[in-house]
Amino acid sequence: MLITRKVEFSSSHACYNSALPEEENRRLYGESANPHGHGHNFVAEITLEGGPDPVTGMVYDLKDLKKVLNDEIVEPYDHRFLNYETPPFDKVIPTAENIVRDIWRRLRPHFAGPAVRLRSVRLYETDDLFVDYFGEEAE
Amino acid sequence: MRVTRRYRFAASHRLHSPRLSEEKNRETYGKCNNPHGHGHDYVLEISVRGPVDESTGLAVNLESLDRLVGRAVLDDFRYSNMNTRIAAFAETVPTTENVALEIRRRLAGRWTEHFSSGSPRLEKIRLYETRKNIIEVVGT
Numbered sequence: 001m002l003i004t005r006k007v008e009f010s011s012s013h014a015c016y017n018s019a020l021p022e023e024e025n026r027r028l029y030g031e032s033a034n035p036h037g038h039g040h041n042f043v044a045e046i047t048l049e050g051g052p053d054p055v056t057g058m059v060y061d062l063k064d065l066k067k068v069l070n071d072e073i074v075e076p077y078d079h080r081f082l083n084y085e086t087p088p089f090d091k092v093i094p095t096a097e098n099i100v101r102d103i104w105r106r107l108r109p110h111f112a113g114p115a116v117r118l119r120s121v122r123l124y125e126t127d128d129l130f131v132d133y134f135g136e137e138a139e
Numbered sequence: 140m141r142v143t144r145r146y147r148f149a150a151s152h153r154l155h156s157p158r159l160s161e162e163k164n165r166e167t168y169g170k171c172n173n174p175h176g177h178g179h180d181y182v183l184e185i186s187v188r189g190p191v192d193e194s195t196g197l198a199v200n201l202e203s204l205d206r207l208v209g210r211a212v213l214d215d216f217r218y219s220n221m222n223t224r225i226a227a228f229a230e231t232v233p234t235t236e237n238v239a240l241e242i243r244r245r246l247a248g249r250w251t252e253h254f255s256s257g258s259p260r261l262e263k264i265r266l267y268e269t270r271k272n273i274i275e276v277v278g279t
Binding site: 015017027028029030092093094095096097098100101127128129130131132133139 | 140141195196201
């Protein structure tokens with residue numbers, strides 16, 4: 001059984017590699033290369049896989065899930081300029097691809113038990129652009 | 140990593156097969172068989188899959204994807220009457236199924252022109268005719 005919870009955060013980012021010439025940055029990232037950044041209302045959908053506990057009927061306690069998502073995603077990401085405030089994006093370019101990987105890395109240890117596992121993270125940068133991540137092994 | 144990009148186009152069509160009788164066409168396609176056609180705001184989701192390039196942080200260059208989808212699909216489909224504008228539908232009925240297959244054929248045909256390394260690959264296409272009618276085609 002899969003259970004998905006959605007979490008939103010508003011952040012700014014700049015997709016810009018200072019080692020590359022201006023023109024190359026433009027070619028790779030388009031308007032996102034503006035070094036002063038721009039923002040999105042990101043939406044992450046976190047999907048867990050497991051069976052309902054025979055006693056509680058829950059795959060995972062949603063109160064606990066809400067807290068994990070708040071601590072691991074909302075706290076470090078919401079209303080931040082990711083390049084300056086949210087490691088590893090001082091060193092890694094905060095493309096949607098790299099953000100979804102970072103979210104996965106932050107969440108994975110919480111769902112490592114035998115009863116429930118992190119199945120996928122879908123990150124919407126906008127309604128019209130989203131990435132799905134299934135972990136390092138599935139890259 | 141899978142990256143999905145959504146595009147939109149407005150187009151009209153009429154579902155009518157020359158291989159079926161008038162009566163059978165009406166029975167098969169219902170309102171969609173009305174003689175002058177009708178339109179939809181189609182939503183097209185293109186999903187590509189590939190590894191993240193560690194130097195750029197990208198699995199796909201979206202500028203390239205936009206250019207490919209624009210040239211291979213949207214330039215022809217946008218604001219078109221598909222039955223008359225799109226050569227593939229001179230004989231074939233532009234059902235959502237066939238439109239999705241035609242879009243996949245067009246993308247696959249020009250893929251390496253825009254992604255010369257072959258990465259990412261086209262994983263699937265989802266075409267929404269309306270919010271309720273969705274066709275998904277997986278693979279190339």
